[in-house]
Amino acid sequence: MMNGLEGRKIWICSLGCRSNHYDGEALANAFADAGAELVKSPEECDGAVLVSCTVTAMADKKCRQAVRRVRRLSRNALVAVCGCWAQKISREEAASLGISVVVGNRRKGELPALLAAALGGESPSFAEDRIDVLRSREWDDLALTRPLLHTRAFVKIQDGCNHFCSYCAIPYVRGFPVSRDPGDVLAEIERIAASGCPEVVLTGVHLGLYGKYGSVSLAELVRRIAAVEGIRRIRFGSLEPFGLDDELLETLAAAPRFCRHLHLPLQSGSGSVLGRMKRGYGPEEFLALAEKARSFLGDDLHISTDVLVGFPGETDGDFADTLSLMNECRFGKVHVFPFSPREGTEAWSYPDRVPRETVLRRTREALSAADDLLVRYASRWVGADVAVLAEETAGNSFQGLTPSFLRVVAGGRAERGEEVQVKITRISGDSLRGKRTP
Numbered sequence: 222m223m224n225g226l227e228g229r230k231i232w233i234c235s236l237g238c239r240s241n242h243y244d245g246e247a248l249a250n251a252f253a254d255a256g257a258e259l260v261k262s263p264e265e266c267d268g269a270v271l272v273s274c275t276v277t278a279m280a281d282k283k284c285r286q287a288v289r290r291v292r293r294l295s296r297n298a299l300v301a302v303c304g305c306w307a308q309k310i311s312r313e314e315a316a317s318l319g320i321s322v323v324v325g326n327r328r329k330g331e332l333p334a335l336l337a338a339a340l341g342g343e344s345p346s347f348a349e350d351r352i353d354v355l356r357s358r359e360w361d362d363l364a365l366t367r368p369l370l371h372t373r374a375f376v377k378i379q380d381g382c383n384h385f386c387s388y389c390a391i392p393y394v395r396g397f398p399v400s401r402d403p404g405d406v407l408a409e410i411e412r413i414a415a416s417g418c419p420e421v422v423l424t425g426v427h428l429g430l431y432g433k434y435g436s437v438s439l440a441e442l443v444r445r446i447a448a449v450e451g452i453r454r455i456r457f458g459s460l461e462p463f464g465l466d467d468e469l470l471e472t473l474a475a476a477p478r479f480c481r482h483l484h485l486p487l488q489s490g491s492g493s494v495l496g497r498m499k500r501g502y503g504p505e506e507f508l509a510l511a512e513k514a515r516s517f518l519g520d521d522l523h524i525s526t527d528v529l530v531g532f533p534g535e536t537d538g539d540f541a542d543t544l545s546l547m548n549e550c551r552f553g554k555v556h557v558f559p560f561s562p563r564e565g566t567e568a569w570s571y572p573d574r575v576p577r578e579t580v581l582r583r584t585r586e587a588l589s590a591a592d593d594l595l596v597r598y599a600s601r602w603v604g605a606d607v608a609v610l611a612e613e614t615a616g617n618s619f620q621g622l623t624p625s626f627l628r629v630v631a632g633g634r635a636e637r638g639e640e641v642q643v644k645i646t647r648i649s650g651d652s653l654r655g656k657r658t659p
C-alpha cells in the first residue's frame with residue numbers, strides 16, 4: 222500500500238472528454254489500491270483530484286469553478302489538478318487558487334504519491350510534476366485495476382495528436398501521439414469482461430493514430446479485442462476521418478461485435494473553412510468517406526459528427542455549405558460547437574472573427590438542423606426489432622442503447638447488462654420508445 226493514503230478520503234472529479242473520464246476512473250482505482258476511501262462529494266474530503274480540461278475557454282472556467290467549489294466546501298482539503306488545464310496553468314495561478322499539487326499529462330500515475338506526500342506534510346506546500354509533452358513518448362501510467370460494475374467501459378488506447386488543426390489547443394497539452402501497448406489493452410479488456418461488463422468503448426485523442434506510433438494497427442487491435450470472451454460490443458469514441466482506412470473498414474465489417482456507429486468529426490462543410498482549419502480534407506472527400514463507410518458497414522450505419530460554427534472568416538455561404546453537407550452526409554447525431562478562440566493556436570490570430578450574435582444565430586440554426594437529422598435517422602428503426610443492452614432498469618421498464626448508439630426506453634423487464642430484443646414503436650425527443658418482445 223502507498224504510505225500516507227490509507228483511510229484518507231479522496232474525491233475525484235473528471236471534466237471534459239472520455240479520455241479524461243477514463244483517467245479519472247483509473248486514478249480512482251489507484252487511490253483505492255493504496256487504501257484510500259473514495260467519497261462521492263467534496264465535503265469533508267482530505268484530498269480532491271480534478272482531471273481537468275482546456276478544450277474551450279468555458280472548459281478553463283469550469284476548472285477554476287471546480288477548484289473554488291472544493292476550497293469553499295472543504296476548507297482543509299488539499300486540491301490536486303492533473304490533465305490538460307493543469308499542463309498549462311502557471312504556478313502563480315495555481316497558488317492563487319489554493320492548489321497544492323499540479324500534475325501534467327503523461328505523469329498522472331505520479332499523482333497519488335504526490336498527493337500522499339502533500340497530505341503527510343512531507344513536501345513543500347506546492348508539488349508539481351509536468352514535462353514537455355511535445356517531446357515525450359511516455360504513456361500515462363494508469364490502468365483500470367478494478368473495473369466497476371458498468372455495462373459500458375471506456376478504455377484509453379491512444380493519447381496525443383500531431384495534426385495541429387488551426388483551432389485546436391489539444392496537441393499542445395496532450396503532446397506527441399503515443400499508443401498504449403496492445404498487451405496492456407487486452408489485459409485490461411479481459412479484466413473488464415471478467416467483471417461482467419459486456420461493452421468497451423476504445424478512446425483516444427486521435428484514435429486513427431493508434432499503430433502509426435505503435436506496434437500494431439488499430440485494425441489488428443480490434444481483431445484481437447473481438448476475440449476476448451465476454452465482450453459482446455465494441456465501439457470507438459471519436460475517430461478523425463483521416464484515420465479511417467480500408468484495412469480498418471474491412472476489419473470492422475468482418476467483426477459483428479463492432480457496433481454499427483462511427484463518430485467522424487466534420488467541423489465544416491465549406492472547403493475554404495476546412496482549409497483554414499487545416500483539417501486535411503475537403504467536403505467532397507468527407508462525403509465520399511461517409512459513403513464508403515456505409516458501403517462496408519451497411520446503410521443502417523449511424524454516422525454522428527461534430528460541427529464547429531463561426532470559425533474566423535466563415536460567411537453565410539460557408540455556413541450554408543455546412544448545413545447542406547450535414548444533409549448530404551445523412552448524419553444522425555450532430556454535436557454543434559460555437560468557435561472558441563484558444564490562445565497559442567494558429568486561429569487565435571486569424572482576422573475576420575465572426576460577430577458573437579452571428580455565431581449564436583448560426584449555432585441555433587445548426588442545432589435545429591441537427592434535431593431534424595436525428596429524427597430522420599432514428600425513424601428508420603420505427604417498426605423494427607432491435608437489440609438493446611439494458612443499462613438502467615426500473616420496475617416494468619428499462620433503458621439502454623442499440624448497437625447504433627440510439628437510446629431506447631422500453632416497457633417490459635430486463636436485467637442490467639442483459640441484451641434483449643425491443644420492438645420500436647415511436648420516437649420521443651432524441652430517444653426511441655418500444656416494448657420488449659417475448
Ligand code: SF4
Binds near residue numbers: 383384386391427
Ligand atoms: S485532429 Fe485536430 S481537432 Fe483532433 S485533437 Fe488533433 S488537432 Fe485537435
